[in-house]
Amino acid sequence: MFAGCKNIIDINFNLFNTKYCNNMKNMFSGCVNIEKLDLSSFDTKNVINMEGMLGNYINISDFDLSSIDIDKDPKKYIKEYFKVCEKLTDLNISSFDNKNVNNMSFMFSGCKELKYLDISSFDTENVNNMSFMFSSCEKLNYLDLSSFDTKNVNNIIGIFYCCYNLNELNLSSFDTKMLLICLICFIIVEI
Secondary structure, three states: OOOOOOOOOOOOOOOOOOOOOOOOOOOOOOOOOOOOOOOOOOOOOOOOOOOOOOOOOOOOOOOEOOOOOOOOOOOOOOOOOOOOOOOOOOOEOOOOOOOOOOOOOOOOOOOOOOOOOOOOOOOOOOOOOOOOOOOOOOOOOOEEEEOOOOOOOOOOOOOOOOOOOEEEEEOOOOOOOOEEEEOOOOOOOOO
């Protein structure tokens, strides 16, 4: 809907009705000049696909996602959700109910300024793909994934690729029996 709107700086969604919307794929992708996005009025109960919905925001530093519901459909798709949000420094996603999500690939990829991420409330029981999930989160220095249920995950290729400052990583609950692809999971390359 707004994808590629490079000149938009701010959008007021107060009277915007999303009640019957079922696809928000790439809805704001490429809106490179938006600095703040308030989606607290969004009704996403019927949305099935949110792939890349908030991806490719070069300048955004603040999201209000308090009303985003990503759990009502077992096919919920949040791949590339925050991909390339380069200026995002902090992200509160504690209200995300994602127990039916199956693909989290590239979810935070390219969030270069993200320093802290609390995803302890994530329910990953049904996730099968976490490839490049945190890749290029260059300033992230601590990540606790001890609450992750990975028994169904079969792809974590590049999950921590280019996480240059990742000093502490808790993977104590990781079950790697089902992994089919684990190439470059922990390779950190500085150019």
